[in-house]
Amino acid sequence: MIQIVYMFLVLHGVYSANILYIAPLGSPSHYLWNKVLALELVATGHNVTMLTHDYEKKDVLTNYTVITIEDFYEHTSKHFYIEDVILKGNTIQNILDLHDYAKLTCDYDFQSAGFQKLLNYPQDFKFDLIIFDITGPICLYGFISRFHNPPVIAITAFTLSPHLSYLFTNPLYTSYMPHFATTYSNKMTFLERTLNFIYTYFDIVLAMYISFPYQHQTAIVAFNAPLPDFVETHKNFSLFLINTDFAMDYPTPLLPNIIPVGGLQIQPLKPLSQDLENVFNHAEHGVIFFSLGTNINSKIFTDEDINTFLNVFSKLQEVVVWKFNDSLQNVPKNVFISKWLPQNDILGHPKTKLFITHCGRLSTQEAIYHAVPMVGIPYFIDQNENMARLINKGVAVYLNNKHFTFGNIHGAITEVLRNPKYKYNIKKMSEKFKNYINSPLDRAVFWVEHVLAYGAPDYLNAPSRDMKFYKINNVDVFLFLLLCLLLLCYIFYCVLQISKIFFKQPKIKTN
Missing domain, CATH: 3.40.50.2000 (Glycogen Phosphorylase B;)
Structure with missing residues (x-):
């Protein structure tokens, strides 16, 4: 009997893990998406601590703890005017607004009682796993080091935005992968492909060289500790669960460690009031x-x-x-x-x-x-x-x-x-x-428990996560081949010039 119970636990990976779930994007709908996954993990037998900007009137279950970064929506309603964002309505401005929202969020969160409450957990407190919603601000990455670097799973209730695709070294083809802030299809005209290229790499450059460094510096001050570079931090993430489904989204290539769980939030119907x-x-x-x-x-x-x-x-x-x-x-x-x-x-x-x-x-x-x-x-x-x-x-x-x-x-x-x-x-x-063999929620829980049972699934990681951009895209190879071609052209030119000298026809004198 004991052997049967043991085998059941091993096969199903069911043990009570402490999971820290950080959802730093201030959006009620995104919180509800994250909450569905959190509660399913709770129902599976895990203890989940959720850091969010949203309130729970009561603990849904005894092993579900919500730490709220208080009064965030009241603050943003005074300092971030969504009506202005709507009225501006162009792609570049939308990208800038998202990064401005992340900056505003970080500046506010670090002053909150909710942030201090989690920061002041005992130094030896152990979380077995961190689930991090990386849709928006990432300045709370400091909690990864604070809780001794457990495995981390990235998630998003959003699509796979360009800078996240870039950070996870996922193939990024701007010729048929439209930026989320455009109205382009996956069959673009030349002008649309040109603009899409500009929007995509503007998003990436803004994140990599302006937004992330700013968040990193403010986090170092808030956590009062040296922190690893936030761009490099992504290399240590175990998996990335994204809210996409190809019945709705355009087909795009995904690395094995990027798992689609589109529609995870959809629950069985409840009776109407x-x-x-x-x-x-x-x-x-x-x-x-x-x-x-x-x-x-x-x-x-x-x-x-x-x-x-x-x-x-x-x-x-x-x-x-x-x-x-x-x-x-x-x-x-x-x-x-x-x-x-x-x-x-x-x-x-x-x-x-x-x-x-x-x-x-x-x-x-x-x-x-x-x-x-x-x-x-x-x-x-x-x-x-x-x-x-x-x-x-x-x-x-x-x-x-x-x-x-x-x-x-x-x-x-x-x-x-x-x-x-x-x-x-x-x-x-x-x-x-x-029409899937399992539901997106079951898929998400399976991979969370897979990481809990076996650690980071390194066998899913492409070598690209440890390679520089120029190596991933063979820039050095193209430059080498170009250099070889130029050298061959030069040699050919020199041979022609020499041949003209040695095989120069003598002038024939005429009387």
Whole structure:
């Protein structure tokens, strides 16, 4: 009996490990993605300590501890204006804004009580593993050294951005891998390929030579200790779990230690609240769900925009369920307003026929999973690229956020609702999204436990992680071959010149 239990533990890698989960990107939706993985690890029997900017009203389970970097969102609302980011709306500015947000985050976090609480853990406290969300700021890398360099798994609820692809020495082909802040497809024109090359390497240079060095210097002061170079730190990461799935994303090459877990956050459906259940029960012609996610406030709409939307909704036979941050007056009978709504459960309801969305990555994944076609209103960062992919796959219609009229709103909605191609296309896309031998969450937990059981899986690491850029790309080889070619040309030229001297024809005198 003891042998059977022992074999079960060995085969399944199930033992209670202490895991530090650092999620430094201030975004409620990204926290929810990370929380799903954290709670699944807790359910597996591990102790998880989460450092985040978000609050938990209570511990979900006894072995799940949340340390909150307090009042972060109140601070950023005063010093980082998302409306300005939206209005600027160009690729270079979006890249700069992301790095500015990382700088603001680091400067704030190092002054917080939450940071000090984790920093003041006993010096000999042992974490068996650190999971680090590297989507945004990385200044908290200092905790890796602080807790004696356990194995580290990098994760992101985002796509594989250029500078992260570069840091992990993943193949980076700008000819068919569009930057996330563009609207390019994977089949670009010459001009688009040129611009995409510029955007991609601007992102990389900004991260490597400005953002990361700044974060490294501020971290040295905050941790009051020498820290390894942050760029070099990535070489010691065991794995990188990324929120991509090729049913939704363009096909791109990935090294074996970069594991796609797209849609990890999608959970089994829960029953709707009684008020929502009543709304759905009375929706004879179906439901339209309207939400701009957690980062875009409804204040982005002018009064004229709101009245235009309400006017359009009043002419529809469907019921509209709208996540709106404030109260509204003169709401049509077929419109239900709420400040918070269970998005996954609403999208999974059989009566939901259309999703009006900002095209955030998590939202579009959930819509694809539940086969709900979309009207997209993208605003910034990756939302425009997500929108472009959805249009390319024939599952969504674009609605310009700078030009809301009755005609274009009503036209977009009715096009998706009345044209069967959108439902057909997204149904096929959904089937591909679900058709795996295991779920993305199971995949993520498997690899976390694999690292806990066996340590860093070095057999997955390409030699490129320890090579210089010029060696990875054979720059020295090309230069050598070019030099050889030039030398051969020179030798050939010299031979010609010599031959002219030795075989010079004598002049024939004429009388």
